[in-house]
Amino acid sequence: MTLELLLVLSAAAIASICVVLAGITVAAKADRTRRERTLASLAAEHRRPLLEISADEDEDGSALATLQGVSADEWVSLRPTVVGMLGKLRGAPVATLVRLLDHHGDIERARRDLTSHSSIRRARAAHLLGLARDEISAAALVPLLQDRSDDVRLVTARSLGRIGDPTCAAPLLDAVTGTHGRVGVPSWIVAEALLRLGTDIEPDICRGLVSPDPAVRGVAVTVTTFSTMPGALDVIRECLHFESDLVVKEKMIETLGRLGGPDDVSLILGYTGRYAPGALRRICVLALGSLGGPAATERLAAMLTEDDRGAAALAAFALATGGPAGSPLLDAAARQGARTARLVAAARHRASLSAVA
């Protein structure tokens, strides 16, 4: 066999393979398109009863009965829309859609799939049970907060938030801490989930505030900030001085600024000294501005002449927006020199703009 013949045969073989692959691709695409059209057509037939259920207009239950009676193929075409609707609605239609899913075995299948070997199945199951607010599954979902798959842990945290069982607060907080070399569930996901569990979780949040892990303490502070937990606020007051993590300390001061009272001014004043970290000082300024009172305004006025221009500008703004007590202090500061006068003028201008907005 000559070299030329060998080349011709090779080229012919490659061309044949390409033709076969192209044929397979076209056939697969055609098959997928045909299947999608069939599914869309099946789904379209049942659009009306699905809308009736979703719109809470199925008073006699006939739409639910119709969709409970569809064939397995028809259900395959409908199921994605039903699951999609669950995430977009609240109120009575959600319960009816869950009954429909339950009738077709999806809820029971999802409960079984929580222990599947496939992480995709576990994640999908956790997602569906969360959308269905399936309280029975809460206990079975908790172990998945330590799942080996990042996606499963994340989906589980969100689902537990949707289910709203307060007994899941402690494992949710624990999920922030990574174990076995895995990263923890992102703090904001856990905080959002915890905020959906109500105020009965206050004891868990108080324990979270004294956790050895600063990420857990940070989440506990965030939850305290956006809920009504006076006991947790007291723990923040007790722990502020001992907090070793600067970011958590900043969050704690921010929380006291938002939710605290006049007595908290003395706790914050200690962090406004010249040698405190700049970011911390600035958060203290904002907190003092929010809390107000003689001690706070006096300290803010003293900061107007500082070299830290950022802190001085924030102090001026806090005084300009903090009520009538700040006005004479700003007037007095403006008379102390051109630099302070400019600072005060800028703060008053910003305050007037924010008042208009």
Next chain:
Amino acid sequence: MDGKGSVLVADDDEDIRELVTFKLTQAGYEVTAAPDGAAAWAAIDANPPAIALLDIMMPGLSGLDVLRKVRDDPRTANVPVILLTARSRDTDVDTGFEAGATDYVIKPFSPRELVHRVTSVLSRA
């Protein structure tokens, strides 16, 4: 149809668009649906509705863009607008009201409650 009024519903999510259209039609409103912001503004501009329901996150013109256009045009400035959106942060709600929204409904939502909001806004208009 008992002629309660005309409603413009704009949402790029087909399920939501159809659902809201269905619910409001059942409640006696005359509904026009738009799949994006540009179509919504074109419909409002051509025939100002009694009330508009706008999703915020839509391709092209966002719901907030449409809302600002509605408020800037003297012919439509008084049309009540309800924002129906998944954006639930306080700052999002503030931005919506600052842009001129009459009411703000956060997804996931209750269709029944949405009809009550529409009725309530129209009764005050």
